[in-house]
Amino acid sequence: MTDDVKARIAERAARELRAGEVVNLGIGIPNLIPGFLGADSGVVLHTENGLLGVGPRPGGDEHDPDLIDAAKLPVTALPGAAYFDSAQSFAMIRGGHIDVAVLGALEVSAAGDIANWAVPGRDVLGVGGAMDLVVGARRVIVTMTASSSRGEPKVVAECSYPLTAAGAADVIVTELSVFRIHDGELRLTELLGDATVDDVTEVTGAPFVVALEESHAAR
Amino acid sequence: MSHITSGDTVMVGGFGLVGAPLTLIDALVEHSDATDLTIVSNNIGEPGRGLGKLLRQGRIRRGISSYFTSNPEAVAAVNAGEIEATLVPQGTFAEAIRAGGAGIGGFYTPVGAGTLLAEGKEERLIGGVRHVLEEPIHADVALVYAARADELGNLWYRRTARNFNPLMATAATVTIAEAGEIVPVGELEPESVVTPHLYVDRLVAAA
Numbered sequence: 001m002t003d004d005v006k007a008r009i010a011e012r013a014a015r016e017l018r019a020g021e022v023v024n025l026g027i028g029i030p031n032l033i034p035g036f037l038g039a040d041s042g043v044v045l046h047t048e049n050g051l052l053g054v055g056p057r058p059g060g061d062e063h064d065p066d067l068i069d070a071a072k073l074p075v076t077a078l079p080g081a082a083y084f085d086s087a088q089s090f091a092m093i094r095g096g097h098i099d100v101a102v103l104g105a106l107e108v109s110a111a112g113d114i115a116n117w118a119v120p121g122r123d124v125l126g127v128g129g130a131m132d133l134v135v136g137a138r139r140v141i142v143t144m145t146a147s148s149s150r151g152e153p154k155v156v157a158e159c160s161y162p163l164t165a166a167g168a169a170d171v172i173v174t175e176l177s178v179f180r181i182h183d184g185e186l187r188l189t190e191l192l193g194d195a196t197v198d199d200v201t202e203v204t205g206a207p208f209v210v211a212l213e214e215s216h217a218a219r
Numbered sequence: 220m221s222h223i224t225s226g227d228t229v230m231v232g233g234f235g236l237v238g239a240p241l242t243l244i245d246a247l248v249e250h251s252d253a254t255d256l257t258i259v260s261n262n263i264g265e266p267g268r269g270l271g272k273l274l275r276q277g278r279i280r281r282g283i284s285s286y287f288t289s290n291p292e293a294v295a296a297v298n299a300g301e302i303e304a305t306l307v308p309q310g311t312f313a314e315a316i317r318a319g320g321a322g323i324g325g326f327y328t329p330v331g332a333g334t335l336l337a338e339g340k341e342e343r344l345i346g347g348v349r350h351v352l353e354e355p356i357h358a359d360v361a362l363v364y365a366a367r368a369d370e371l372g373n374l375w376y377r378r379t380a381r382n383f384n385p386l387m388a389t390a391a392t393v394t395i396a397e398a399g400e401i402v403p404v405g406e407l408e409p410e411s412v413v414t415p416h417l418y419v420d421r422l423v424a425a426a
Contacts (some may be wrong), residue, residue, distance in 0.1 A: 047379075048309065048310075049234045049237075049379050049382055050234075050379050050381055050382050051378075051379055064378065065237065066237060066238070066366070066377045066378040066379060066380040067378045067379055068234070068235070068237050068379055072234070072235045072237070072289070077378070083376075083378055083379065083381055084381070085313075085381050085382065085383070085384070085385045085386055085413075086234075086261075086309070086310075086312075086313035086382050086383050086386065087313040087314055087316070087317040087386050089310075089313070090309065090310030090311075090313050090314065091314075093310060094310055094328065094329070094330060118335070123287075123288065123294050123297075123298065124306070124335070125286075125287035125288050125293075125294050125297060125304055125306060126285075126286040126287060126288030126289070126306075127285055127286070127306055127307075127308055127309070127336065128285050128286045128308075128309050129285070129308070129309040129310060130308075131308040131310075131330045131331050131334065131336070132308050132309060132310035132311070132330045135329050135330045136310075136330070162334060162335045163333060163334045163335075164334065165330075165332075165333070165334070166333050
């Protein structure tokens with residue numbers, strides 16, 4: 001996956017976020033989203049290791065060893081930020097106080113089942129907060145390439161990898177398109193770049209309804 | 220470190236190495252022979268750092284954690300059958316420790332229902348949603364880190380170094396706190412105390 005593809009996915013996912021929303025960003029492509037949110041976006045970032053009001057990554061000598069995000073990378077805190085312990089952080093998540101979680105996935109099914117933490121036959125030893133986030137966040141946006149590195153579809157009829165949660169995904173953003181899942185139905189709502197419906201069909205492992213909407217105007 | 224004996228369950232604060240009580244971990248590594256330990260910590264340190272040192276000594280029998288993956292040596296030890304791994308979603312991990320300290324006998328959470336991590340756990344429908352019964356986690360000893368303490372053991376944490384520390388401080392028979400700075404009684408604003416001193420049995424200055 002090239003950096004350009006990742007950036008395109010992050011750029012489109014960033015346009016799903018609205019002023020005033022509290023958003024938790026996962027590791028990988030979601031971590032590129034702040035670069036596409038304007039300074040006045042009004043989006044409030046939460047990190048599950050205990051900070052609401054995450055700011056940009058620090059410049060060289062501003063690095064504070066006590067201030068990291070869930071990727072264990074240095075961040076800053078914005079004015080109005082709050083720190084809290086991990087039980088409260090996950091109470092926010094499970095309790096429905098986080099508006100949006102954006103995360104990567106290995107597979108998403110047409111019904112919104114998400115598999116993003118374990119590959120059978122490999123180490124199944126790190127789950128972190130993934131299960132809590134997809135169950136608890138009010139809206140779950142999955143950012144991922146349309147196909148795996150082996151060329152297999154990542155949007156599938158049924159997940160073959162171990163589930164993170166069933167029926168949790170609301171939106172899927174790939175480099176080709178945006179899917180939305182409503183009432184268990186997978187809808188193709190937007191084509192990105194030069195992609196056609198045929199292009200999307202070719203790399204999608206599940207039937208979907210074509211329900212193209214007007215493109216979101218860039219903000 | 221005489222509080223820790225072989226076979227004990229030991230909670231260790233920190234998210235990665237941030238907020239980890241590194242002075243206390245070094246004391247456990249250098250001045251204790253306790254082995255066969257169950258370690259409750261979000262991560263098992265990093266290679267050769269923090270709890271990674273204890274791992275290299277072969278003194279960990281079991282880890283209860285949400286993310287072993289941050290220490291590849293811990294993953295290798297699990298795969299080689301040298302340590303037993305209990306993987307728990309991070310929010311369930313935090314809440315189970317909170318419950319352990321709060322005298323709660325367990326709780327039902329929707330997190331993990333229908334996944335590998337709920338296998339063998341009691342399940343029930345609450346409000347039409349599948350929930351999994353999770354039991355509390357309690358330890359013999361908790362090792363926590365706070366940026367500032369007063370001499371009574373009231374604790375104040377700094378930024379994201381708080382994480383699991385205040386929870387673990389409540390959930391062990393003996394809690395040992397390491398503080399970056401120890402100030403006289405009366406110098407911490409009572410409203411800013413996060414862990415009241417009754418939870419803290421021993422207080423050590425960070426090296």
